[in-house]
Amino acid sequence: MTTIAAPVDPECDPRVRAVFDDIRATRRTDHVNAFWRHLAFDAALLERTWAEVKTVMATPSALDPLTKELVYIAVSIANGCSYCVHSHTAAARAKGMTVAQHADLLAVVALAAKTNQLATALQVAVDPAFDQATRGAD
Amino acid sequence: MTTIAAPVDPECDPRVRAVFDDIRATRRTDHVNAFWRHLAFDAALLERTWAEVKTVMATPSALDPLTKELVYIAVSIANGCSYCVHSHTAAARAKGMTVAQHADLLAVVALAAKTNQLATALQVAVDPAFDQATRGAD
Amino acid sequence: MTTIAAPVDPECDPRVRAVFDDIRATRRTDHVNAFWRHLAFDAALLERTWAEVKTVMATPSALDPLTKELVYIAVSIANGCSYCVHSHTAAARAKGMTVAQHADLLAVVALAAKTNQLATALQVAVDPAFDQATRGAD
Amino acid sequence: MTTIAAPVDPECDPRVRAVFDDIRATRRTDHVNAFWRHLAFDAALLERTWAEVKTVMATPSALDPLTKELVYIAVSIANGCSYCVHSHTAAARAKGMTVAQHADLLAVVALAAKTNQLATALQVAVDPAFDQATRGAD
Amino acid sequence: MTTIAAPVDPECDPRVRAVFDDIRATRRTDHVNAFWRHLAFDAALLERTWAEVKTVMATPSALDPLTKELVYIAVSIANGCSYCVHSHTAAARAKGMTVAQHADLLAVVALAAKTNQLATALQVAVDPAFDQATRGAD
Amino acid sequence: MTTIAAPVDPECDPRVRAVFDDIRATRRTDHVNAFWRHLAFDAALLERTWAEVKTVMATPSALDPLTKELVYIAVSIANGCSYCVHSHTAAARAKGMTVAQHADLLAVVALAAKTNQLATALQVAVDPAFDQATRGAD
Numbered sequence: 001m002t003t004i005a006a007p008v009d010p011e012c013d014p015r016v017r018a019v020f021d022d023i024r025a026t027r028r029t030d031h032v033n034a035f036w037r038h039l040a041f042d043a044a045l046l047e048r049t050w051a052e053v054k055t056v057m058a059t060p061s062a063l064d065p066l067t068k069e070l071v072y073i074a075v076s077i078a079n080g081c082s083y084c085v086h087s088h089t090a091a092a093r094a095k096g097m098t099v100a101q102h103a104d105l106l107a108v109v110a111l112a113a114k115t116n117q118l119a120t121a122l123q124v125a126v127d128p129a130f131d132q133a134t135r136g137a138d
Numbered sequence: 139m140t141t142i143a144a145p146v147d148p149e150c151d152p153r154v155r156a157v158f159d160d161i162r163a164t165r166r167t168d169h170v171n172a173f174w175r176h177l178a179f180d181a182a183l184l185e186r187t188w189a190e191v192k193t194v195m196a197t198p199s200a201l202d203p204l205t206k207e208l209v210y211i212a213v214s215i216a217n218g219c220s221y222c223v224h225s226h227t228a229a230a231r232a233k234g235m236t237v238a239q240h241a242d243l244l245a246v247v248a249l250a251a252k253t254n255q256l257a258t259a260l261q262v263a264v265d266p267a268f269d270q271a272t273r274g275a276d
Numbered sequence: 277m278t279t280i281a282a283p284v285d286p287e288c289d290p291r292v293r294a295v296f297d298d299i300r301a302t303r304r305t306d307h308v309n310a311f312w313r314h315l316a317f318d319a320a321l322l323e324r325t326w327a328e329v330k331t332v333m334a335t336p337s338a339l340d341p342l343t344k345e346l347v348y349i350a351v352s353i354a355n356g357c358s359y360c361v362h363s364h365t366a367a368a369r370a371k372g373m374t375v376a377q378h379a380d381l382l383a384v385v386a387l388a389a390k391t392n393q394l395a396t397a398l399q400v401a402v403d404p405a406f407d408q409a410t411r412g413a414d
Numbered sequence: 415m416t417t418i419a420a421p422v423d424p425e426c427d428p429r430v431r432a433v434f435d436d437i438r439a440t441r442r443t444d445h446v447n448a449f450w451r452h453l454a455f456d457a458a459l460l461e462r463t464w465a466e467v468k469t470v471m472a473t474p475s476a477l478d479p480l481t482k483e484l485v486y487i488a489v490s491i492a493n494g495c496s497y498c499v500h501s502h503t504a505a506a507r508a509k510g511m512t513v514a515q516h517a518d519l520l521a522v523v524a525l526a527a528k529t530n531q532l533a534t535a536l537q538v539a540v541d542p543a544f545d546q547a548t549r550g551a552d
Numbered sequence: 553m554t555t556i557a558a559p560v561d562p563e564c565d566p567r568v569r570a571v572f573d574d575i576r577a578t579r580r581t582d583h584v585n586a587f588w589r590h591l592a593f594d595a596a597l598l599e600r601t602w603a604e605v606k607t608v609m610a611t612p613s614a615l616d617p618l619t620k621e622l623v624y625i626a627v628s629i630a631n632g633c634s635y636c637v638h639s640h641t642a643a644a645r646a647k648g649m650t651v652a653q654h655a656d657l658l659a660v661v662a663l664a665a666k667t668n669q670l671a672t673a674l675q676v677a678v679d680p681a682f683d684q685a686t687r688g689a690d
Numbered sequence: 691m692t693t694i695a696a697p698v699d700p701e702c703d704p705r706v707r708a709v710f711d712d713i714r715a716t717r718r719t720d721h722v723n724a725f726w727r728h729l730a731f732d733a734a735l736l737e738r739t740w741a742e743v744k745t746v747m748a749t750p751s752a753l754d755p756l757t758k759e760l761v762y763i764a765v766s767i768a769n770g771c772s773y774c775v776h777s778h779t780a781a782a783r784a785k786g787m788t789v790a791q792h793a794d795l796l797a798v799v800a801l802a803a804k805t806n807q808l809a810t811a812l813q814v815a816v817d818p819a820f821d822q823a824t825r826g827a828d
Contacts, residue, residue, distance in 0.1 A: 001496075001816045002261045002823040003503040004516075031267060035253070038260045042517035048745070049256065049524075052738070056245045062238035067205050068246045071212045075250035075531075077397045078216035080494040080632040082553075083257040084250070085399055086268040089555040100200035102556075103594035106397050107194045108206050110601075112213035112222070114390040115173070117627075118187065119221040121353045121382050122176045123140045123361055125685075129169060130224040132695040133539075139358075141365040142378075143684040180379035186607070187386075190600070213393075215535045218356040218770040220691075223537055227693040240694075241732035244535050248739075252528040255765075259491045259520050261499055263823075270557040271401075277772075278675045279779040280792075281546040307681060311667070314674045318793035324469070325670065325800075328462070332659045338652035343619055344660045347626045351664035351807075354630035356770040359671040360664070362682040376614035383608045384620045388627035388636070391587070394601065395635040398590045399554045405583060406638040408419040409815075415634075416813045417641040418654075445819060449805070452812045456655035463662075463808065470797045476790035481757050482798050485764045489669075489802035492768035494632040497809040498802070500820040514752035521746045522758050526765035526774070529725070532739065533773040536728045537692045543721060544776040547677075629811045637813055658811050666804040673767045673796050675775055 002038065010040035019043075019050050026058050033087060066095045074109050140176065148178040157181075157188050164196050171225060204233045212247050278314065286316040295319075295326050302334050309363060342371045350385050416452065424454040433457075433464050440472050447501060480509045488523050554590065562592040571595075571602050578610050585639060618647045626661050692728065700730040709733075709740050716748050723777060756785045764799050 011017040019040075020032050039046045057068055069092040076084035092102075149155040157178075158170050177184045195206055207230040214222035230240075287293040295316075296308050315322045333344055345368040352360035368378075425431040433454075434446050453460045471482055483506040490498035506516075563569040571592075572584050591598045609620055621644040628636035644654075701707040709730075710722050729736045747758055759782040766774035782792075 001500065001821045002263065003500055003820075004260050005822040031265075033265045033267070034262045035257055035260070038262050039256065041513065042520075045517050045521055048521075048742070049253065052249055052742075053253070055738070056249045061245075062236060062242040063208070063246070067208065068242070070201070070205065070209055071243060071246045072250045073397075074209045074212045075216050075247050076254055077393050078213050079251060079254040079258075080396055081254035081257055082396075082399060083262050083264055084254050085397060086264045086553065086555055088250075089397075090268040098200060099593065103597050104200040104206070105209060106394060106594075107199075107597055107600075108201070108209045109213050109397060110390040110393045111190055111194045112210045112226075113217060113393045114386040115187065115191070116214055116217040116219035116222050117353050117386045117389045118177065118382060119173055119219055120217075120356055120358075121349075121361060121365075121385060122142050122173070123358060124172045124176050124221050125140065126221055126224045126691045127169075127171045129171070130228040130693075131691045133692045139362065139678045139683045140685045141362055141682075179375065180382075183379050183383055186383075186604070190604075193600070211535075215531050218534055220534075220537060223535060224691065224693055227535075237731065241735050244532060244732075245735055245738075247535060248528040248531045251531045252524040255491050255524045255527045256520060258494055258496075259487075259499060259503075259523060261496060264553045268555075269553045271554045277540045277545045277776060278547045278677065279544075279776055280674050307679075309679045309681070310676045311671055311674070314676050315670065317789065318796075321793050321797055324466070324797075325667065328466075328663055329667070331462070332663045337659075338650060338656040339622075339660070343622065344656070346615075346619065346623055347657060347660045348664045350623045350626045351630050351661050352668055354627050355665060355668040355672075357668035357671050359676050359678055360668050362678045364664075366682040374614060380614040380620070381623060383613075384615070384623045385627055387604055387608045388624045388640075389631060391601065391605070392628055392631040392633035392636050394591065395587055395633050396631075398556050398587070400586045400590050400635050401554065402415045402635055402638045403583075403585045405585070406417075406642040407415045409416040415638065416815065417638055418812050445817075447817045447819070448814045449809055449812070452814050453808065455651065456658075459655050459659055462659075463805065466801055467805070470801045475797075476788060476794040477760070477798070481760065482794070484753070484757065485760055485795060485798045486802045488761045488764045489768050489799050490806055492765050493803060493806040493810075495806035495809050497814050497816055498806050500816045502802075504820040512752060518752040518758070519761060522753070522761045523765050525742055525746045526762045526778075527769060529739065529743070530766055530769040530771035530774050532729065533725055533771050534769075536694050536725070538724045538728050538773050539692065540773055540776045541721075541723045543723070544780040625811075629807050632810055634810075634813060637811060641811075658808060661811065662804040662807045665807045666800040669767050669800045669803045670796060672770055672772075673763075673775060673779075673799060675772060 004038050004041050006034070006038045007040050010037060013040070013043055015043040016040045016046060019046050022054070023050065026054060035083065035087065066092065066097060069095055069097070070101075070105050073105065074112075077109050078113065142176050142179050144172070144176045145178050148175060151178070151181055153181040154178045154184060157184050160192070161188065164192060173221065173225065204230065204235060207233055207235070208239075208243050211243065212250075215247050216251065280314050280317050282310070282314045283316050286313060289316070289319055291319040291323060292316045295322050298330070299326065302330060311359065311363065342368065342373060345371055345373070346377075346381050349381065350388075353385050354389065418452050418455050420448070420452045421454050424451060427454070427457055429457040429461060430454045433460050436468070437464065440468060449497065449501065480506065480511060483509055483511070484515075484519050487519065488526075491523050492527065556590050556593050558586070558590045559592050562589060565592070565595055567595040567599060568592045571598050574606070575602065578606060587635065587639065618644065618649060621647055621649070622653075622657050625657065626664075629661055630665065694728050694731050696724070696728045697730050700727060703730070703733055705733040705737060706730045709736050712744070713740065716744060725773065725777065756782065756787060759785055759787070760791075760795050763795065764802075767799050768803065 023032050069088055072088045076088055161170050207226055210226045214226055287296055299308050345364055348364045352364055437446050483502055486502045490502055575584050621640055624640045628640055713722050759778055762778045766778055
């Protein structure tokens with residue numbers, strides 16, 4: 001069941017082909033997963049989305065690649081995106097996530113969701129000590 | 139505005155006092171933030187919640203303390219918990235989060251939310267390669 | 277801060293006046309809370325929304341009034357609606373919710389949010405025993 | 415997998431039959447989709463829900479029918495409702511949504527989800543210029 | 553499709569076996585449902601999660617067992633957790649939920665979600681009458 | 691209250707200044723709203739976010755500018771982003787949204803949230819008629 005028929009032969013479109021080639025090269029795999037094959041229904045949306053994924057996830061930055069995948073999984077769980085939980089859990093394993101780290105991640109996500117509910121239920125006002133507005137730039 | 143009046147003198151209750159003492163000792167601070175002071179309206183709920191926070195967040199485990207805070211912030215953003223975003227951003231700073239790491243965290247959270255929506259919109263079926271069900275235990 | 281200016285004198289409109297009169301009579305109070313005074317910007321939306329609230333919440337049905345308020349609070353917490361958490365916590369108190377019941381409610385909501393995240397993280401397939409599709413009507 | 419067994423012969427109940435007849439007439443189709451066939455487990459809930467859908471979606475109003483479907487899809491994506499994303503994407507196509515409009519819709523939904531996260535992460539205070547509270551009625 | 557391979561023979565681990573035995577004894581059934589069999593990938597996470605479920609849901613408290621299940625279902629719907637909606641709807645039936653109560657629950661959940669959106673859309677300020685902050689402890 | 695201190699003099703950074711100039715030119719206003727002034731804490735994140743907003747929202751495309759704002763508001767409501775609901779409601783007014791259109795938008799958003807909950811509660815299987823997977827490309 002899907003809401004978009006994936007193009008039968010998406011790489012006929014040279015813009016799609018270029019993105020798929022870059023996905024294969026960046027990830028060092030022949031597998032272009034279903035998300036990209038469906039997003040290929042619109043070349044511009046595919047290009048912009050891949051460009052952002054590549055910039056944020058595949059470019060060296062302040063956080064290491066595994067930490068970024070853990071954050072990605074956490075957000076995907078909180079948003080209830082089944083596909084994304086699957087694909088990013090697989091990606092995290094490929095980047096070295098151990099079973100113990102996976103369990104730890106789930107413990108933090110579950111605890112955060114729990115205390116999020118409690119704070120929302122209590123409607124606690126934010127402690128002035130947490131405010132950054134009255135400080136100068138970091 | 140709050141839905142619960144924080145107890146005026148919560149530490150009269152020895153169970154509450156014991157939790158607050160442990161919070162101060164564990165965090166090496168005199169400040170018991172508003173979340174805990176409000177949750178003190180029910181000593182059992184306070185005890186169980188703090189016990190879990192201490193176990194998950196303040197006990198050495200497979201993920202380092204800063205990574206756990208980053209995941210906590212990510213979930214709190216996705217769940218729209220204003221109080222929690224404030225308190226855990228402050229906690230992450232206290233554990234060494236740099237401005238560059240903060241910006242990187244936000245870039246990943248924002249990207250994840252975006253692709254979560256796209257995958258949900260397309261209702262893409264999960265690639266068999268991502269499934270763990272047919273494998274043995276890790 | 278609001279996105280709609282509440283009408284200055286909403287009861288000039290007889291349709292709004294009729295709804296406000298019914299709110300006051302049904303709830304036995306002179307206070308028409310801010311939600312309704314803002315929703316009065318569109319008489320038809322106000323009428324339909326109040327009619328549904330009255331039917332579902334103020335008409336005797338299979339669940340008692342307090343249980344319905346507890347469910348309303350739970351959904352409002354999960355959806356992160358600050359106004360609704362406030363107004364329905366107040367309503368539940370007015371209908372007799374004790375402090376112990378409030379604490380119990382929060383414990384269940386927090387636990388549910390936690391196991392929701394775990395089940396979503398694991399992407400567990402539903403046990404056939406839980407399925408109703410192969411049964412006849414209840 | 416479902417949590418409610420759809421009634422085997424729902425139209426035995428004249429209240430259900432009347433709703434189904436109205437669905438068929440309003441939509442000019444013989445197909446009563448699964449949502450309504452399951453909701454038929456409670457005639458009153460079915461009647462009220464269909465009455466609202468008909469009033470809001472099938473009655474001429476300030477927004478045209480396709481725009482209303484696009485908004486419906488957007489909310490269904492944000493709420494992660496798989497069934498609703500499917501049914502309302504199909505409905506939007508039936509009302510003339512082009513592939514280019516679909517791609518545009520997804521780009522806006524994805525962008526909104528992204529900036530929602532950023533604004534929540536930053537906890538930016540609302541600009542006074544956006545407030546309507548200090549103005550008179552529109 | 554799952555992100556974790558359930559351990560093939562989880563009860564080899566005595567910690568897992570003890571939890572499963574307690575689940576069977578507490579619920580008076582031989583069926584350990586899939587959630588727990590998957591969570592068994594990490595014995596500590598399994599132990600802590602079950603301990604909390606048992607404390608909150610299976611210990612006599614201020615709310616009766618069926619009311620707690622109704623709240624659990626409501627949160628699971630709002631969070632879009634398919635597995636949890638299935639398992640807790642089944643649990644509520646086992647604890648005596650009637651079809652009329654189920655329909656009533658759904659009516660309240662649906663109404664709450666609707667007014668949550670309206671209040672969020674209007675950004676209504678909370679009525680001072682709903683505030684508990686200026687009162688003493690209950 | 692904010693989690694990031696907005697830079698005191700953000701336009702000292704030529705990259706920030708270039709973005710702010712483009713915002714002012716694109717929107718024909720001197721007002722750079724708080725979201726952008728806070729996001730300026732990281733020039734790269736600011737640049738990428740504005741570039742996407744400009745491409746998606748300010749470039750002629752398959753949907754007209756007002757429809758895109760309505761979708762943006764709908765997603766922001768569903769995600770509970772207070773700031774975004776305010777800023778995009780103001781933007782929609784500026785692009786011509788009437789009070790009647792605003793009321794209509796809220797009616798659709800509220801209805802969608804309601805039926806989202808019902809469909810999730812019932813766990814209805816998607817009708818085969820809604821599936822696009824077995825069709826060729828549109």
